[in-house]
Amino acid sequence: MRGILLIGLLLWSAGVYAQHYQYRVLIGDRDAERGVLYYDYPTGNFGVLGICNPSETASDFYYGIAIHHERGEIWVCNVLRNRIDILDFDGNCLRTMSSGFSRPHGIAIHPNGDKVVFSHNTFAMAEYTLSTGQWRPILFAYQDGEYTVIYLDGIYGIEWHPEGRYLYAAARGGVAEIVADPDGSLTNSVRCQIGVNAVSIPWDVAVISGDAQTTRLTATDDDFMGANQPRLRRVGLYAFDMPQPGCRRLGDLAGNPEPGTQLFGIAHAPDNTLWVSNYNSGRVYQLDENGTLLRTVQAGNPKLGVGIAILPWCWSHNGDVNADGCVDDADLLAVLFLFGSTEQGIREDVNCDGVVDDADLLTVLFHFGSGC
Known part of the structure; x- marks a missing residue:
């Protein structure tokens, strides 16, 4: 059940990251x-x-x-x-x-x-x-x-x-x-x-x-x-x-x-x-x-x-927080470091909804390795 829920959340994050x-x-x-x-x-x-x-x-x-x-x-x-x-x-x-x-x-x-x-x-x-x-x-x-x-x-x-x-x-x-x-x-x-x-x-x-x-x-x-x-x-x-x-x-x-x-x-x-x-x-x-x-x-x-x-x-973007063309552990760490932040206009807020949270982590995970 947890696996199904996680897959669902990952699919959801992939579908909405470009809409905010x-x-x-x-x-x-x-x-x-x-x-x-x-x-x-x-x-x-x-x-x-x-x-x-x-x-x-x-x-x-x-x-x-x-x-x-x-x-x-x-x-x-x-x-x-x-x-x-x-x-x-x-x-x-x-x-x-x-x-x-x-x-x-x-x-x-x-x-x-x-x-x-x-x-x-x-x-x-x-x-x-x-x-x-x-x-x-x-x-x-x-x-x-x-x-x-x-x-x-x-x-x-x-x-x-x-x-x-x-x-x-x-x-x-x-x-x-x-x-x-x-x-x-x-x-x-x-x-x-x-x-x-x-x-x-x-x-x-x-x-x-x-x-x-x-x-x-x-x-x-x-x-x-x-x-x-x-x-x-x-x-x-x-x-x-x-x-x-x-x-x-x-x-x-x-x-x-x-x-x-x-x-x-x-x-x-x-x-x-x-x-x-x-x-x-x-x-x-x-x-x-x-x-x-x-x-x-x-x-x-x-x-x-x-x-x-x-x-x-x-x-919003695909999780490449530092914009180096590769979604990797540096991007994941950047999101974790600012987890909970409501600062305006930061790339760690991957889905651009106003807060760095689980959805941003999930987007990075879903696209992990992309462009590398």
């Missing part, structure tokens, strides 16, 4: 000017993380948010103060700096950790290089005689391709794919852009998957559908082709849970869910991979900025 995640959803506050808000998944804890040097006379509207994992920093666009605020993961203000252009809206940190790009709801973007402290303007326009021709305008939310080859931008006319140089420097070359029509206004983008042929992403779409017609606001699904340029809008992933309001920020979480903010109501929605609404969180009071980012705390 812990992460923090970071949200930029607007009207209440509280700075960075947080919502912890799955515990549901919600609160104010922090703000940099709030003003008594100027508005501190927090818009774009990006996480620099290597430096342990949260970068935020303080849009009306023309400033970039940088906090640590505990919400302590580390420093501030002036933005490259006025009114920074979106922010994206290149995977190499050295290039940070900012959008400004115009045809101009700014790139900051951490290693040199230098700013560089990027203009999506050219001169044609006496005229300036703008070919990408109203650039709002932005996100890098996971490999850093392209930057995806929500802009007037649809979602655009912008080419980067091998060192991560952004060019002004638009490889492809697609939207419902020429006056489409997506507000933010989030990459959800990619392979050698296609990168798929979502956007918070806001489309003009004709005179005397209500604007169509929902979560759109897009695909960008590799290696040859090509892009298409695949359709709607999800409708608007609150018709008549504006969907704003969007971010993709490790558990393959999406977190979407509502500018007007201040609510944040969690959607599953098929667009089904899973939960609603009241965050704004009332409005939110476009910034929303995911800070992973923990994700």
Whole structure:
């Protein structure tokens, strides 16, 4: 009987180890000017993380948010103060700096950790290089005689391709794919852009998957559908082709849970869910991979900025605690040493359920020898 029970527990641990995640959803506050808000998944804890040097006379509207994992920093666009605020993961203000252009809206940190790009709801973007402290303007326009021709305008939310080859931008006319140089420097070359029509206004983008042929992403779409017609606001699904340029809008992933309001920020979480903010109501929605609404969180009071980012705390694995590619006695000892710990975000909590316990030991035992 004990043998049957042990086998059952081992099978159970093998089946669930890849199904648990812990992460923090970071949200930029607007009207209440509280700075960075947080919502912890799955515990549901919600609160104010922090703000940099709030003003008594100027508005501190927090818009774009990006996480620099290597430096342990949260970068935020303080849009009306023309400033970039940088906090640590505990919400302590580390420093501030002036933005490259006025009114920074979106922010994206290149995977190499050295290039940070900012959008400004115009045809101009700014790139900051951490290693040199230098700013560089990027203009999506050219001169044609006496005229300036703008070919990408109203650039709002932005996100890098996971490999850093392209930057995806929500802009007037649809979602655009912008080419980067091998060192991560952004060019002004638009490889492809697609939207419902020429006056489409997506507000933010989030990459959800990619392979050698296609990168798929979502956007918070806001489309003009004709005179005397209500604007169509929902979560759109897009695909960008590799290696040859090509892009298409695949359709709607999800409708608007609150018709008549504006969907704003969007971010993709490790558990393959999406977190979407509502500018007007201040609510944040969690959607599953098929667009089904899973939960609603009241965050704004009332409005939110476009910034929303995911800070992973923990994700379950097969028992390779020290991540050396081999599940062995070192991993077993690591779990035993911290048995009973409820410390957040540690790999000894193999199934990522918030406590190092028997289930974590069983997962290590079940996969013992794997990869060795």
